Amino acid sequence: MMIERRPILDFFAHAILLAGVAVIAFPVYLAFIASTQSAEQIASSHPLSLLPGNHLLDTYRLALFGGKTYGGATIAAGWPMMWVSLVMALAITIGKIAISLLSAFAIVYFRFPFKRAVFWMIFITLMLPVEVRIGPTYEVIANLGLLNSYAGLTVPLIASATATFLFRQFFLSVPDELVEAARIDGAGPMRFFFDVLLPLSKTSIAALFVIQFIYGWNQYLWPLMVTTSEDMYPIVLGIKRAIFGEVYIEWNVVMATAILAMLPPALVVILMQKWFVKGLVDTEK
Amino acid sequence: MEKRVLFKSPWLPWVLVAPQLAIVLVFFFWPAGQALYQSVLQEDAFGTSREFVGWENFQRLFSDESYLASFKTTALFSALVAVSSMSLALLLAVMANRVVRLAGVYKTLLIWPYAVAPVVAGVLWLMLFASPYGVIAYALQALGLPWNHLLDANHAMALIVMAAAWKQISYNFLFFLAGLQSIPQSLIEAAALDGASPWRRFWTIVFPLLAPTTFFLLVMNVIYAFFDTFGTVDAATHGGPGKETSILVYKVYYDGFKALDMGGSAAQSVVLMLIVIALTVVQFRFVERKIEY
Numbered sequence: 001m002m003i004e005r006r007p008i009l010d011f012f013a014h015a016i017l018l019a020g021v022a023v024i025a026f027p028v029y030l031a032f033i034a035s036t037q038s039a040e041q042i043a044s045s046h047p048l049s050l051l052p053g054n055h056l057l058d059t060y061r062l063a064l065f066g067g068k069t070y071g072g073a074t075i076a077a078g079w080p081m082m083w084v085s086l087v088m089a090l091a092i093t094i095g096k097i098a099i100s101l102l103s104a105f106a107i108v109y110f111r112f113p114f115k116r117a118v119f120w121m122i123f124i125t126l127m128l129p130v131e132v133r134i135g136p137t138y139e140v141i142a143n144l145g146l147l148n149s150y151a152g153l154t155v156p157l158i159a160s161a162t163a164t165f166l167f168r169q170f171f172l173s174v175p176d177e178l179v180e181a182a183r184i185d186g187a188g189p190m191r192f193f194f195d196v197l198l199p200l201s202k203t204s205i206a207a208l209f210v211i212q213f214i215y216g217w218n219q220y221l222w223p224l225m226v227t228t229s230e231d232m233y234p235i236v237l238g239i240k241r242a243i244f245g246e247v248y249i250e251w252n253v254v255m256a257t258a259i260l261a262m263l264p265p266a267l268v269v270i271l272m273q274k275w276f277v278k279g280l281v282d283t284e285k
Numbered sequence: 286m287e288k289r290v291l292f293k294s295p296w297l298p299w300v301l302v303a304p305q306l307a308i309v310l311v312f313f314f315w316p317a318g319q320a321l322y323q324s325v326l327q328e329d330a331f332g333t334s335r336e337f338v339g340w341e342n343f344q345r346l347f348s349d350e351s352y353l354a355s356f357k358t359t360a361l362f363s364a365l366v367a368v369s370s371m372s373l374a375l376l377l378a379v380m381a382n383r384v385v386r387l388a389g390v391y392k393t394l395l396i397w398p399y400a401v402a403p404v405v406a407g408v409l410w411l412m413l414f415a416s417p418y419g420v421i422a423y424a425l426q427a428l429g430l431p432w433n434h435l436l437d438a439n440h441a442m443a444l445i446v447m448a449a450a451w452k453q454i455s456y457n458f459l460f461f462l463a464g465l466q467s468i469p470q471s472l473i474e475a476a477a478l479d480g481a482s483p484w485r486r487f488w489t490i491v492f493p494l495l496a497p498t499t500f501f502l503l504v505m506n507v508i509y510a511f512f513d514t515f516g517t518v519d520a521a522t523h524g525g526p527g528k529e530t531s532i533l534v535y536k537v538y539y540d541g542f543k544a545l546d547m548g549g550s551a552a553q554s555v556v557l558m559l560i561v562i563a564l565t566v567v568q569f570r571f572v573e574r575k576i577e578y
Contacts, residue, residue: 010384012380014384014387017384021394021395024394026413027413028401030413031412043418048418050420103306106302107302110291110301111291112295118302121306121310122305122306122309125309125313128317129512131557133313133316134538135323135537135550139316140316140319155312156308156312158308159305159312164305179292192292214400218400218401220404221538225538236402239408240519254408261402261405262400262401266397273393273396276396276399277396277459
């Protein structure tokens with residue numbers, strides 16, 4: 001490592017890092033604190049207490065299963081919304097990975113007419129995130145009768161050049177000898193794809209899975225537009241519903257819902273950290 | 286770049302690209318074409334009549350004070366988000382690159398906000414500044430700095446900048462750390478032998494060598510601030526007070542879906558597409574250079 005030792009600088013580095021970790025964690029810590037208190041405790045405290053209260057179970061029960069609060073407000077159950085989020089995130093992730101694997105395989109391992117045109121048609125979609133084409137995409141979904149459906153929620157978000165490019169890069173790095181060997185063994189293209197290419201792509205698939213799961217779980221603007229029926233709301237939309245449209249915000253339940261909404265993707269990042277970092281770096285190349 | 290060995294089939298490659306091509310055609314090219322088409326039409330609010338108006342929607346857009354103001358708001362917002370979150374991330378990355386012990390633990394504790402949805406980030410920071418419960422609002426009040434993001438446009442801007450930058454630190458940190466770890470240790474050791482202080486080594490060797498990473502992150506942060514912060518703004522300020530924090534993406538949504546001005550909203554979509562294309566071109570020219578580098 002360093003050829004010099006400077007204990008003071010090392011101490012300084014640890015101090016900065018600890019301060020950074022604390023600042024980063026602070027908003028979430030406070031959200032957790034708020035979720036352990038009752039709405040009355042929060043309303044009567046200026047400012048919010050920095051120590052946990054004793055209503056943890058009550059608040060999370062309300063946030064998960066819904067019901068009436070002491071103040072008389074009705075809280076919608078959170079777990080069906082988490083289920084919608086999970087289905088949406090998995091559909092987007094698996095859909096993206098599946099169609100991208102196939103199209104990248106075609107683009108790398110076949111020669112066919114208009115290949116360059118196909119390549120560029122996929123490539124150009126890199127430049128059009130759903131946010132810049134929301135209005136017209138919404139109309140397409142409405143015309144197809146897909147409002148308030150999982151198909152409407154996920155399919156427009158499935159097409160992504162990012163995943164196709166990642167797999168293309170990876171396939172190009174696979175040695176040609178493997179194809180030759182497969183051919184000598186008499187294996188056709190699909191046999192080669194399933195028996196050789198897919199097992200080799202495991203790491204890339206895992207890395208992409210982590211990134212796309214987070215992307216899918218955290219979608220907000222698109223579900224806000226295509227869902228009007230409450231049973232199709234993902235959890236991040238549930239938070240908005242709890243804040244706006246209520247005369248009196250039950251901050252404890254809002255914060256419990258926020259914690260529930262961030263828990264699954266945060267666990268994915270922490271538990272699959274190696275793949276997360278790989279996915280982030282690879283998809284941006 | 287091509288493979289030497291290719292499979293041959295007249296139909297199989299088309300079957301393989303068909304699913305992606307179908308989705309791309311239906312959900313990218315059709316809507317993008319619609320946006321272009323609608324941007325030259327004027328439609329009444331009930332959708333009963335349409336007429337061709339040429340550039341009129343664009344002329345109307347660029348003579349609209351609120352649109353120009355939204356451009357300025359977005360520019361200021363993305364500059365503040367990029368600078369604040371990148372500088373904090375760089376500081377943390379340099380420190381994490383220095384410590385040997387606990388480096389992995391720090392990394393884990395710094396990267397998880399990447400998983401937090403933009404709208405959740407907005408809600409978390411809103412609670413810190415909401416009166417009268419907000420801890421930071423209260424602390425500021427105690428210091429004689431009354432906080433009110435519902436009335437003060439600067440406060441509202443500061444609120445969404447903090448929420449958006451907070452979430453982006455993790456991303457910038459990871460890329461800066463990777464950049465720092467790829468700098469040859471021998472260069473730094475040589476400078477240390479010549480008696481350069483850590484401070485001087487950072488500014489004369491490390492920082493210039495990080496330039497490609499910094500530039501890449503700058504573009505990514507601007508894209509993030511432009512397009513991924515709708516939820517943050519929607520939760521924290523609702524674009525207010527007035528329209529003071531109504532960034533471009535928020536305005537497209539608001540004009541199209543709340544104010545039902547489809548032609549104007551489509552014209553805004555077209556402008557946004559041009560911005561993304563410009564940013565992507567900048568990014569790719571840079572990527573090409575990085576390969577030579």
